[in-house]
Amino acid sequence: MTKGLIFDIQRFSLNDGPGIRTTVFFKGCGLRCAWCHNPESIASYQQLSYDPTRCDGCQKCMVAVGGKGISILNQKAVVDMDIHDRTLELVGVCPQNCFRVLGDEKTVDEIVNVVLKDLDYYRESHGGVTFSGGEALNQWPFIESVAKKLKEHGLHLTLDISGYDPARYLNYTTDLIDLYLLDLKTSSDMVYQKYIRQILDPKQTLNTLKKASRPVILRCPLIPDINDDPGYFDLLANLVDEYDNIIETNLLPYHKLRKNQNFKLYNDRQFFTEPDSTRKEIWVKEIRDRKIRNVWMENKEISL
């Protein structure tokens, strides 16, 4: 593989592993989590996005596609993204820059060059580089080439994974990756089926990583009334107890993030209730009741 498909490179990333990091977000994911924060990361190809707030109703896009899937309503173009998911030519048509391509094909060197710009910051802060997604694991052969080059500079590398690994790449990653961020999405098969569309067993992943003596940070997206049941915290307690390579757990309270862009969705995007402070206190209590060590929420450690 000579090129990787990424949808963002975020420098000065502070929440994807230790120190100051650069996070490379890869596009393409086999899961369909309904609460996904980056639904533009799901499709594994370049797709079109459209920002209606910039549109001034000039109709140039409508003319370009011969009216198919684009109409004008209240002086704004209404674009059917299912039809125009891959009509990338529209980017050059719009004078208002309403259209963008989601996904950028990059070579190994292109990524390495961006990442190395902040080398001094990683060294000073004991930071490094995180490969995230989408599901980064899907593009492992490409990432491996990037990782090898970065290892020449002694960089700390983190891989952010969901645990879904149909191509069975995980085994090949452990020589290069120093730290894993692993999602714990739910304890319930029903939630897996209904909201994620795949059933995962985090223990499989953890076994592989334990065998390879690789540390793991568990990441727990908590969506009120969907996955924050007592069974979830029981599972978390069991895992932390059983796997001494889990060095830390991060609770990630659900929050709604809407971007001003339309694109073809591949998940059943839903919006859930954001947790209030009472709900967060309940989570803290669940952690304390089970005496789960080293759990953090919103940059604070939950004291036991």
Next chain:
Amino acid sequence: MIERVLKKNEQNVAVAPKEPLYKNDAEQLEIMVRYTQEHQRFSDDQKLEREIACLHVLFPDVFRPMYENDLILGRYDALPIGFGSVTSVGAPGHYCRFDQMINMRNRMDESVHATMDELIQYWKKHDTREIFYKDNLMENIMGPFVDVRYPVIVTARFSGMYLDYNKLLDHGIDGLMRLIESKKNENVNSAIEYQSMLDALTLLKKVVDHHIDEVRNKLKEPLSDLRIKQLNRLLDALKEIRNDKPTTLIAAMQLAWLYSSMAGVVNYGRMDDYLGDYLVNDLESGRLSEAEAMDLIESQWRLIEVKRTNVNGRVIVGGKGRRNEKNADVFCKFAIEVTKRAQMVEPQFTLRFYDGMDPEIMEKAMESISTGITYPILYNDDVNIPAVMKTMNVDENTACNYVPFGCGEFVLANKGVGTPNVCINLLKSLTILIHDGVDQWDYQYKLGPLKLKKMNEITTFEEFLDQYKQQLSYYIETSAKAHAQSYKVLNDQVGFIFTSILTDDCINRGKMVLDGGVYHLGGTNEMYGNINTADSLFAIKKLVFDEKKLTMKQLQEILAQDFDDHQDIQRTMINLPKFGNDIDEVDQLAVWLHEFTCKHVAQQAEKVGLDSWLVVVINNQVNTEWGRATASSPDGRIAGMYMSNANNPQSGADINGPTAMLNSLSKIRADINAGTVQNIKFSRRMFTQEKIKIQALFKTYFKKGGPQLMVNIVNQADLIDAYHHPQRHRDLIVRVGGFSARFVNLDKDVQKEIMERTCND
């Protein structure tokens, strides 16, 4: 042609209103008449006698009575006519503030109008700056400070003098007088100079006496036990310093402060260096408790703040080359604590740091910054000392005494002059060039006698740059001569006697500071609009020469119309890569511009007889004010909009995060100029939650050669709310550029510029 309306600019940079003067109009007028009469008695040949006579009119009368919580004394009111060094307190030399005089005239009874008119008429001819302006401005090219219609502005001021407080405190007044006496025989031709110095010190004694009397009278009133104790302590200190050198902290502070007030200096030097020993002695002997010492320092801070210099009021702590580092560090920590708790806009509290400094100091500094106070401002000795050695051609010991003054120009404390008497607007210059010499702001031709190629003859970007270089060279060379001339005019009019006494090597040489007395006669040139210019050059390169989307003629037309009917092109320009994102092809143009201007400016020093003449990129709010009169530019910026501050990315243009921003900044060489300033803004949430990582960010930037950093901790929501509801946010402090201010006191477009700067959250 588009009709332009320019929002009025004040003659001087002024943000926060000063307290009303203590004396009423009639009393002020009486003093000003006497001052003027004294001035008239002498010719320019008798400038030193004249200066002493005039100072005798002012001092001690212009000191206002103490405030109830003053622990040291000296509140000096600058009248509309008087003597000073800088524009922020009075004005340079013998001055008349005509704006204030006219206001006063309008307030006062008609019976005094004739007198006031006479004063105004007299000073139109004799005000030091007016004398300079009379012969040194150039139509459409070089205007007075701050007339934003010109691409170049000049002034005659004497900013940024740092006095040798160690010499003052080591000797005391009598000791200094003996030192001066002893030099009389060595320099027999300097009898007048030495006499003026002795006369000045005699006047200082008179001012001390005045304050002794004031304290004695105060003690006759019914007072609390605490106040009696404070005043008795003060009385002892004043009695001590009248003749002898100080032995306590309060006496040392008191002497230094009264001296600064009379000299008219508004930056107060390396305070931990000259006060550290006194503080530690007092603490160790039990003369002062820690709490009392902090109160004393806070009282000093109040005296500094009330002067409302806005862009001055520097206090420097930390750094290499202090006499007794251990004791100085004690003062340094106390001062940081006081700054944090007092939450004042001034002093512009400045920390010089270096590899190997007591880590507790940086820890305390970060705590102070996290409160949102913007202080201390951080200066990196490991970068700046080698830079000063190079740019000013001095040895390391001398360079260790570099201090930033005002907005951040480097000067050698008590050894150098570095006043910024020239400012150049690089962006305005560029827009003039693009339109073949005609400023699209007021449609005047502003290339003077230069013969440059017409834009439609230019075929390559290099050719374009070459024309720009010729234009800037002309502006730089012309203004260099004016700068040197400003010193000559100042020196013809005044001796700056108090400043001369405490500036090396005036006493030894028997010469006044600008008459050959100062060890290093330098100067600085403030550059404005640097980053908009770099972004604009990139846009020209890309759109006109690389991609050929526009011809120069089309560019001229589009800009002349302020993008009317060409919003798509404006958007293309705005969306082009901008400086501050670690993108080499743009950043390199900023680097080129910086190096070209720095080198060409530095080369002028020898030609005009200065020891150094150096670029500073240290904007206050003039980047906004000058932007108001700068035509539309190829970076997509519309006419009248603010320009980016100093070397910082255009507000909001840095979208790749703080590492990218700092990487772009650190590409700009720090060793060819005399100071740049860089702002970074974090939300309070991020700065406190990610403290360790942010400190690592700063540390890396400094290791990469970052010379300076000003950190502003704000909540973006607060800024927006303060913009709309100023009454709710009277205490919100922001770093503008070279100074800090209460946000609500700033002009709306300055507020907007700050709001739109990237906030890292």
